[in-house]
Amino acid sequence: MPLYLNDEQQMLRETARDFVAEHAPVSHMRALRDAGDATGFSRGLWKQFAEMGLTGILIPEADQGLGLGHVEAGVVLEEIGRNLSPSPFLSTAVAAVEALQGTPHAARWYPGILAGETVAALAIDERRKHDGRVEMRAERAGNGFRLTGAKRFVAHGHIADLILVAARTEGGTTLFAIPGDAKSLTASPERLADASLAAHLQFDGVEVDADAVVGEVDAGDAPLARLLAAGRTGASAELLGVGGGAMDMTVSYLKERKQFGQLIGSFQALQHRAAHLYSEMEVARAAVLKAQQLLDSAQDAAEAVSVAKAMTGLAATLAVQEGVQMHGGIGMTDEYDIGFYMKRARVLAEMFGDSNFHADALAQAAGY
Numbered sequence: 001m002p003l004y005l006n007d008e009q010q011m012l013r014e015t016a017r018d019f020v021a022e023h024a025p026v027s028h029m030r031a032l033r034d035a036g037d038a039t040g041f042s043r044g045l046w047k048q049f050a051e052m053g054l055t056g057i058l059i060p061e062a063d064q065g066l067g068l069g070h071v072e073a074g075v076v077l078e079e080i081g082r083n084l085s086p087s088p089f090l091s092t093a094v095a096a097v098e099a100l101q102g103t104p105h106a107a108r109w110y111p112g113i114l115a116g117e118t119v120a121a122l123a124i125d126e127r128r129k130h131d132g133r134v135e136m137r138a139e140r141a142g143n144g145f146r147l148t149g150a151k152r153f154v155a156h157g158h159i160a161d162l163i164l165v166a167a168r169t170e171g172g173t174t175l176f177a178i179p180g181d182a183k184s185l186t187a188s189p190e191r192l193a194d195a196s197l198a199a200h201l202q203f204d205g206v207e208v209d210a211d212a213v214v215g216e217v218d219a220g221d222a223p224l225a226r227l228l229a230a231g232r233t234g235a236s237a238e239l240l241g242v243g244g245g246a247m248d249m250t251v252s253y254l255k256e257r258k259q260f261g262q263l264i265g266s267f268q269a270l271q272h273r274a275a276h277l278y279s280e281m282e283v284a285r286a287a288v289l290k291a292q293q294l295l296d297s298a299q300d301a302a303e304a305v306s307v308a309k310a311m312t313g314l315a316a317t318l319a320v321q322e323g324v325q326m327h328g329g330i331g332m333t334d335e336y337d338i339g340f341y342m343k344r345a346r347v348l349a350e351m352f353g354d355s356n357f358h359a360d361a362l363a364q365a366a367g368y
Contacts, residue, residue, distance in 0.1 A: 001293045003286045016079045024085035026337045033195040039159055040197035041086040050116025055093045063110050069296035074237030081241025084344050088119045088156050090234045096120035098230035099223045103214055105177045109162055121160035123151035123201055130353045138167035144209035150202050157199030158189040171218035182206050194343040232305050232352040236288045236312040239348050243281055243316035246341040250323040277322050284315035306358035313355035316345040
């Protein structure tokens with residue numbers, strides 16, 4: 001498979017780039033932060049995503065979606081990352097859609113996602129860092145289950161219409177789809193480093209019926225694996241956008257800023273660093289596209305997904321750190337946008353497992 005976009009995908013990129021840059025630039029994120037917005041994103045903008053057809057990018061045509069793939073979803077996510085646009089696109093239109101495909105839940109939740117009215121949250125993590133372990137309990141209660149435990153760092157968890165919850169049942173792991181307004185569920189939102197909102201969810205005996213199960217009881221590893229593969233690959237694409245946006249901003253600054261009467265971009269040491277950054281970003285881009293293509297062709301993509309997440313975490317971190325350093329002391333001031341790219345990269349790098357988590361997964365897969 002060629003590691004570049006075809007003509008149709010390039011057209012989608014141009015459309016997404018123009019749309020996101022116009023309606024959700026960095027200034028949009030700044031305005032939400034400065035206003036103390038309690039939602040975390042603009043619902044009006046989410047509706048505009050739907051009107052463009054973007055929320056249905058992974059939803060099959062039989063379900064009124066566009067029926068496209070992870071490559072196309074990644075094109076949109078890269079532009080979201082490039083503009084630091086607050087959006088539930090990753091959790092809702094990518095990870096949740098992928099987890100629900102082929103299940104009865106699709107008929108219930110897809111229409112709202114297509115209309116830009118439904119927001120999904122992913123209640124997966126229980127500790128400070130993503131480690132893949134599930135300890136939250138789901139015990140049999142009548143014809144359904146009673147969920148007890150807590151989940152951490154749930155993006156959009158405080159306003160979500162749908163929450164996908166991984167819990168431990170008697171014979172394994174089960175994935176549940178529950179409404180966000182379920183009784184005995186408490187959501188406590190907190191600001192993350194990049195000013196986005198994520199909730200701590202407390203399940204104090206939340207009762208759901210058997211229809212809430214996604215797939216089969218004790219067989220939640222399959223839909224959970226689909227959710228994580230889609231989420232990790234999508235987060236990698238968004239990290240590409242964050243790193244690419246930071247790199248473009250830095251290169252532009254090198255061409256404008258003068259020191260000792262010369263453009264700092266003429267200094268060979270900075271040229272070398274910029275060239276190294278470009279090469280690292282291109283390697284990461286190839287890794288992401290490979291993972292997306294494998295997912296779209298229904299091949300085993302586990303290792304490629306881990307490579308993509310690890311590589312983009314490292315490359316985006318390099319991009320934002322070099323950006324701040326080459327801007328000098330003003331790089332971390334609120335006046336310049338480059339500091340916001342560093343903060344967003346830090347949050348995305350942790351999401352669904354950081355570079356160390358995925359490097360360890362690759363080592364274990366290779367027998368180390």
